[in-house]
Amino acid sequence: xxxxxxxxxxxxxxxxxxxxxxxxxxxxxxxxxxxxxxxxxxxxxxxxxxxxxxxxxxxxxxxxxxxxxxxxxxxxxxxxxxxxxxxxxxxxxxxxxxxxxxxxxxxxxxxxxxxxxxxxxxxxxxxxxxxxxxxxxxxxxxxxxxxxxxxxxxxxxxxxxxxxxxxxxxxxxxxxxxxxxxxxxxxxxxxxxxxxxxxxxxxxxxxxxxxxxxxxxxxxxxxxxxxxxxxxxxxxxxxxxxxxxxxxxxxxxxxxxxxxxxxxxxxxxxxxxxxxxxxxxxxxxxxxxxxxxxxxxxxxxxxxxxxxxxxxxxxxxxxxxxxxxxxxxxxxxxxxxxxxxxxxxxxxxxxxxxxxxxxxxxxxxxxxxxxxxxxxxxxxxxxxxxxxxxxxxxxxxxxxxxxxxxxxxxxxxxxxxxxxxxxxxxxxxxxxxxxxxxxxxxxxxxxxxxxxxxxxxxxxxxxxxxxxxxxxxxxxxxxxxxxxxxxxxxxxxxxxxxxxxxxxxxxxxxxxxxxxxxxxxxxxxx
Amino acid sequence: xxxxxxxxxxxxxxxxxxxxxxxxxxxxxxxxxxxxxxxxxxxxxxxxxxxxxxxxxxxxxxxxxxxxxxxxxxxxxxxxxxxxxxxxxxxxxxxxxxxxxxxxxxxxxxxxxxxxxx
Numbered sequence: 001x002x003x004x005x006x007x008x009x010x011x012x013x014x015x016x017x018x019x020x021x022x023x024x025x026x027x028x029x030x031x032x033x034x035x036x037x038x039x040x041x042x043x044x045x046x047x048x049x050x051x052x053x054x055x056x057x058x059x060x061x062x063x064x065x066x067x068x069x070x071x072x073x074x075x076x077x078x079x080x081x082x083x084x085x086x087x088x089x090x091x092x093x094x095x096x097x098x099x100x101x102x103x104x105x106x107x108x109x110x111x112x113x114x115x116x117x118x119x120x121x122x123x124x125x126x127x128x129x130x131x132x133x134x135x136x137x138x139x140x141x142x143x144x145x146x147x148x149x150x151x152x153x154x155x156x157x158x159x160x161x162x163x164x165x166x167x168x169x170x171x172x173x174x175x176x177x178x179x180x181x182x183x184x185x186x187x188x189x190x191x192x193x194x195x196x197x198x199x200x201x202x203x204x205x206x207x208x209x210x211x212x213x214x215x216x217x218x219x220x221x222x223x224x225x226x227x228x229x230x231x232x233x234x235x236x237x238x239x240x241x242x243x244x245x246x247x248x249x250x251x252x253x254x255x256x257x258x259x260x261x262x263x264x265x266x267x268x269x270x271x272x273x274x275x276x277x278x279x280x281x282x283x284x285x286x287x288x289x290x291x292x293x294x295x296x297x298x299x300x301x302x303x304x305x306x307x308x309x310x311x312x313x314x315x316x317x318x319x320x321x322x323x324x325x326x327x328x329x330x331x332x333x334x335x336x337x338x339x340x341x342x343x344x345x346x347x348x349x350x351x352x353x354x355x356x357x358x359x360x361x362x363x364x365x366x367x368x369x370x371x372x373x374x375x376x377x378x379x380x381x382x383x384x385x386x387x388x389x390x391x392x393x394x395x396x397x398x399x400x401x402x403x404x405x406x407x408x409x410x411x412x413x414x415x416x417x418x419x420x421x422x423x424x425x426x427x428x429x430x431x432x433x434x435x436x437x438x439x440x441x442x443x444x445x446x447x448x449x450x451x452x453x454x455x456x457x458x459x460x461x462x463x464x465x466x467x468x469x470x471x472x473x474x475x476x477x478x479x480x481x482x483x484x485x486x487x488x489x490x491x492x493x494x495x496x497x498x499x500x501x502x503x504x505x506x507x508x509x510x511x512x513x514x515x516x517x518x519x520x521x522x523x524x525x526x
Numbered sequence: 527x528x529x530x531x532x533x534x535x536x537x538x539x540x541x542x543x544x545x546x547x548x549x550x551x552x553x554x555x556x557x558x559x560x561x562x563x564x565x566x567x568x569x570x571x572x573x574x575x576x577x578x579x580x581x582x583x584x585x586x587x588x589x590x591x592x593x594x595x596x597x598x599x600x601x602x603x604x605x606x607x608x609x610x611x612x613x614x615x616x617x618x619x620x621x622x623x624x625x626x627x628x629x630x631x632x633x634x635x636x637x638x639x640x641x642x643x644x
Contacts (some may be wrong), residue, residue, distance in 0.1 A: 123557050520559065522553065522609055523550040523551050523552070523553045523577050523578070524551060524552055524553075524609065524613045525547075525550070525552075525578070525580075526546070526548045526550065526551070526552060526613060526616040
């Protein structure tokens with residue numbers, strides 16, 4: 001891949017976003033120095049401008065990028081919240097064991113909030129039980145009012161439990177670089193609250209061995225009420241506030257310019273980044289580095305016009321920089337026909353793709369006519385013509401052979417062959433046969449580059465993305481904010497604009513007011 | 527050869543108060559813009575066309591239809607007249623009956639089709 005893509009240094013730098021340029025420039029300076037030295041030592045025929053490969057040296061190389069595209073280590077977790085019941089704690093710990101190469105940091109947040117929530121839920125019960133256990137005999141008997149309070153306490157606890165399970169108990173989706181402000185706030189609030197209740201309980205009830213049991217029950221019920229209100233606050237802050245759209249995010253992929261617009265509500269930058277990534281994986285077509293470069297036949301023509309022979313000078317170091325600059329200037333002044341070639345090359349490429357696609361479609365249609373589903377009633381007729389009955393996998397393998405060549409050629413022309421191995425094609429074919437799909441449905445996967453989600457392998461390890469931003473990432477979105485989400489070889493640049501304010505007016509139209517006339521110049525009735 | 531199929535329609539004027547009305551509206555004329563005529567096949571045709579027939583009026587009863595081209599009124603030619611002249615010829619107070627020679631597009635088409643079958 002390195003020697004295929006030779007760009008001049010200028011175009012490489014200008015294609016990257018402002019915010020990441022600082023990092024890039026530092027690294028690029030190192031690298032360009034080393035390259036220049038190597039080209040200076042090259043005393044023979046052609047001069048090449050100090051070009052840089054499109055990818056960093058640190059990013060995965062072309063060959064093995066095909067296999068583990070998009071996968072590096074990951075550290076990600078949770079925007080989930082508040083309280084977790086016991087069984088989910090065990091479920092969380094089991095998850096930890098399954099995907100072992102994960103870091104534990106992924107679950108630190110949810111586990112902590114789970115423990116806190118559990119503690120908060122058990123506190124009222126503790127408040128009720130401790131007097132009974134410790135000084136049962138000296139308690140005032142408490143009749144009907146207490147029973148009413150018991151029932152309401154039980155139901156409120158049940159409601160708290162169920163709503164926490166429904167709302168907050170979700171597997172973590174992403175690790176945010178900074179603390180999630182609202183969640184920390186709520187956890188602190190809950191902790192403070194429960195702690196102060198315990199404090200008062202300890203001082204007013206446990207110490208003097210309070211005898212008014214009804215008061216104690218009332219105290220516990222008030223705690224549960226307050227917990228319900230905190231949960232309402234959590235619901236509003238975490239779930240509801242960001243539902244109403246307020247900003248429009250424009251997401252552009254830096255390598256090929258694919259862009260989308262999304263509407264989001266009031267979020268912090270890091271939460272908006274997670275939201276954008278959620279939608280990136282299903283909306284954007286997959287990033288295919290092989291489709292990016294202009295064919296080198298077009299670009300290298302600019303440089304290969306001049307040949308320079310250095311006639312035996314030993315100290316040509318100074319001269320060659322001057323020479324290469326002169327070459328570049330001269331090449332730029334030459335009449336530039338590369339747009340013409342680009343146009344014809346594109347037309348030729350289109351034609352080639354269409355031809356291969358036509359061949360593929362015909363081959364697949366023909367292949368699908370070779371098999372048909374065996375109906376149940378035909379089994380009885382089989383003693384006459386014993387046909388070999390196949391399961392889907394064998395059927396897929398049987399009809400794969402005639403279409404394999406056309407498929408391979410098509411994938412190679414559209415540069416998709418890293419994404420589809422022969423095994424995956426046969427598996428997909430088997431899937432389509434099982435579900436009675438037509439050849440067109442089978443081909444849907446190959447004719448258009450699908451969203452990135454389609455090519456994800458199933459494993460628990462996540463994706464590593466870096467959030468690059470000039471503002472602190474916990475600040476809220478506002479107009480004119482720009483941040484980018486960077487991966488190793490491409491980035492998504494996100495621009496924030498507020499949604500416009502609409503002044504909606506009203507106009508009433510009487511249904512009887514729709515009248516029409518012929519557009520003749522004059523019409524007279526006689 | 528071209529034969530125009532035409533129909534003769536006789537309309538009895540209806541007296542409404544002080545006026546004698548026929549119950550339809552006309553458009554067209556040599557002083558009008560012929561390209562805005564929706565009924566003519568040839569957009570350069572500056573003849574007089576029936577643009578509206580009032581329901582239940584004398585014209586409808588007599589068989590006049592919207593889109594008909596009026597060729598003659600009581601013997602007077604209407605293919606090369608101005609709009610106002612046409613109106614005057616139709617609304618003569620002394621005449622109770624107008625005899626129109628009209629041509630209708632659907633008639634022409636059926637003629638053309640029957641001619642093509644031979």
